[in-house]
Amino acid sequence: MSPDGVPVAETMAEFARTARWEELPAEIRREAGRAWLNHVGCATGGASTSTVAAAIRGVRSMGSAGSVPLLAREERFGLGDAALLGSLSASAHTFDDTHLATITHPTGPVAAALAAVSFELSSAGRPVPGKDLLAALMVGTELECRVSMAISAGGSHLGWYMTGLSGGIGAAAAVARLLGLDQDGFVWAIGLAAAQACGTRATHGSMALTYVPGVAARNGLVAAYMAGSGFDCGPGSVDGRNGLLQVLTGGRDAAPIMDGLGSRYEVLNNAYKPYPCGIVIHPAIDACLHLIRAEGVDASGIEAVELRVHPDALNLCWRKLPETEADAQVSLFHWVAAALVTGSAGLDQGALACISHQAVRSLQEKTAATPDPGLLGNQAEVELRLRGGRTVKRFTSDATGSVSNPMTDDQLTAKFRALARLSLGNEQAEDLLALSLGTPDLPDAADVLRAGCLGRDAAGPT
Structure with missing residues (x-):
């Protein structure tokens, strides 16, 4: 009052x-x-x-x-x-x-x-x-x-x-x-x-x-x-x-x-939104797309994926192995895997064919996420462990579509x-x-x- x-x-x-x-x-x-x-x-x-x-x-x-x-x-x-x-x-x-x-x-x-x-x-x-x-x-x-x-x-x-x-x-x-x-x-x-x-x-x-x-x-x-x-x-x-x-x-x-x-x-x-999924997933998608498009990472050589995300990304989008399109819309793990495998994050990546794709499913299994309350909602870090022991990392500071990067x-x-x-x-x-x-x-x-x-x-x- x-x-x-x-x-x-x-x-x-x-x-x-x-x-x-x-x-x-x-x-x-x-x-x-x-x-x-x-x-x-x-x-x-x-x-x-x-x-x-x-x-x-x-x-x-x-x-x-x-x-x-x-x-x-x-x-x-x-x-x-x-x-x-x-x-x-x-x-x-x-x-x-x-x-x-x-x-x-x-x-x-x-x-x-x-x-x-x-x-x-x-x-x-x-x-x-x-x-x-x-x-x-x-x-x-x-x-x-x-x-x-x-x-x-x-x-x-x-x-x-x-x-x-x-x-x-x-x-x-x-x-x-x-x-x-x-x-x-x-x-x-x-x-x-x-x-x-x-x-x-x-x-x-x-x-x-x-x-x-x-x-x-x-x-x-x-x-x-x-x-x-x-x-x-x-x-x-x-x-x-x-x-x-x-x-x-x-x-x-x-x-x-x-x-x-x-x-x-x-x-x-x-x-x-630039991507058709929960907005708290977007910083991680940005990082994955950069690693695939700009750094030329081959998804078939990824042995493990480590995510550092704002807590809301897990509080709201915690589903690891979604079975349906509706589940996948709010799955951090699906969109990270789909972006890494396909190099895109659009409507096709939210479709059932992508959700059930063997390579996408395999990366979902290999992905772990840690909540970091020190991150802002438009920030995330993705670290990939590649075949042969090499690691690559990308930090998103201003996710695409966010207020700071509209x-x-x-x-x-x-x-x-x-x-x-x-x-x-x-x-x-x-x-x-x-x-x-x-x-x-x-x-x-x-x-x-x-x-x-x-x-x-x-x-x-x-």
């Missing part, structure tokens, strides 16, 4: 309600476009996975009906289900962005909820300009990251899936902007989303890894619509007695949410193309890319969803 006793939800609501696109710093406006581009690419690529197909079957088995499309799918859904599935799709390849300090994946829940609502409003004759969608995206993800910081600073157990705890709050604040809620409405929306916070990391290694962010997107959207209809919630839901922070951490310190809100942006510490705009565009072409033809993928890049100037942000869905003739305004 703030020093003057005002619940933090009031301060969060004021920030979310009053922030203006034109007044956001240039670097925040730029990052809004990059985050949106990355999300659209990830969601489009994920749409053709078995994970999304299973989720759609589950949703449709309950008789869900609606008119909101998904990227790279022909089915239509109601608002809440479209938000859930859109966020879930963006997580399907574990290629979505990550706020490394808290291991939050901030854009998916917020962007998916905004995409669904922008389409619904457009269909009702109230199109959302692209810059308004991007402003809402930045507001929502900023609050999401800050709530995650408060939960993390309070000592919350690592087993909580942070995106599920904070993602709904970010989505609720963002959707509340599009709906034009008043101050009370924003407070209620934030509170209702906080009341639905959920998710544990036991979901890792299964399709359910994607479900928690999806639920956050749906819950945040529902919270905003409920609040907009006069369904209230007390202002202490985040930092009040028995509120989110106290339940998760035992304390009620909201300082990480409030300090510098509106002048210092935590979302600038968000990162876009992906360039060209790299993000290349990533978009690679993902979009998994689900769309080249022409439609390029049309979607052009619209996504031009979102700040679009008079109707829903045009992105229309351009990226299948059966586009059926996706126009009704």
